[in-house]
Amino acid sequence: MMPSFSYVRPGTLQEAVQHLSAKGAVVHGGGTDLLTCLRERIVDVQKVVSIQGLKDLYGVKETAGGGLRIGALTTITEVAEHPVIRERYPGLAQGAAEVASPPLRNQGTIGGNLCQKPRCWYFRGDFHCLRKGGDTCYAPFGENQFHAIFGSGDICYIVHPSDTAPCLSALNAEIEIAGPAGRRLLPAAEFHVLPEDYVMQETWLAPGEILTAVRLPPPPPGLRSTYRKVRARRSWDFALAGVALALQFDGDRVAGGRVVLSGAAPVPWRSRPVEDAVIGKTLDRQTIAAAAQAVVADAEPLAKNAYKIPLFRGVIEEELERISRP
């Protein structure tokens, strides 16, 4: 049985924000991650604020500028199957299709996928780790085969579990947020928190704030996007290594774009070394080989996750190869 909490399902965003400003209040979107966290007692919750009653948080709409607004409560299945997303931002549709299992995709939302808690077994387990307000990270000297090879700051070694976040970051999306101080937009690439900035929170949402939507810019000319996820089993697992590519092609040449890794770091990890290796070049064998070396040049593996080094090389090689053939 879960610990006790009060429950409210407000009908307006303003009421939801008011409820969320109370101490120990949390957002319930699809509820898949929240209920797991409650059951495992890794969050201290007094009040569950369901946002299912907020009309403005549903649906996928074209924006005036030619982009898309995806309401936070759009399910992962809806994102994966949406015809416009599949056509214009296939990388995001692919990322969504790789999330968890079909029932979880039917219930989990795009907003919740961006706000989910990490899967580190010390964090999820009975360990009073740094991220839960303790004074130790257990990963560097423990079972660290699924932990980060970038971005830990030698503080916390979680990998961010989202498959859609790297895609949104690569596609230059923005996160729409509503809160006590009104509405604001944040680039998807700046939505998640590095341990060195603050170890006890995964996103930059302030108390009382709700992620209301993600906004995709109109696809730039020549955009191709993909997502690749490698995991221990083919279904229902988190990424060991993954990459979201959003590259703009001018003929055969990569004119610009972004490369963002999953399963790599405490946040979706933008790989500037790979971007530097491919932008301005055609994706021939030499360029791809250089990019595959570059992706792990700055990696800092732990005792049990050094297998991620050749894995990321392989993922980058295969995905650049794939995206080079439209």
Added chain:
Amino acid sequence: MKKKQSIASDHRRGWSISRRGFLASAGTGAVAMAVSGRIFASPMGNKETAEMAPDVLSKITLHVNGHPHDLLVEPRWTLLHVLRETLGLTGTKEGCGRGECGACTVLINDIPRYACLTLAVEAEGAAVTTVEGLLDGETLGPVQSAFVEEDAFQCGYCTPGQIMSVEGLLRKNPDPSMDEIRMAVSGNLCRCGAYSHIFKAAASAAKNRRK
């Protein structure tokens, strides 16, 4: 979109009047209500509600297998808990209780979801279907029959969840490929390893259902 609508109407043909009347207000009707400016009901079918205190029983109505049930629930009770412990519908199983095994899969508005990760209060207004709801009187539904005929289980513990995932697949996609079948039950673990028979049962159910 067109495909979805035709499947939904095809599915509804087999339902009782009360069930159909309910869906009209909770499902497609939600859009019309939102447009006409009346109280918004989410795709789940639930509307705004006042704060329910912790540890206190609040009254909700759940629509399970075509019947409304007025129930007293605590906010923290899951749909799985209420189905089994309050309504006595023990066909839905508790396995892991954390969304990893699929034994508790039910349909919510025709879509497979895990009842262990759904609060009962969240399912208010939605059409919940459990494995018991696939019976027509005392006759097994096509998916249930196919599981029996194809010997698609050993211990049987995961079977209700497998059946609900296949039922959900066929309501959305009456003619699935083998890959689509495998994908549809990929959130349902079978420790006995009856997968190949489960895939066969799903294919045979799809065929029988289309007859």
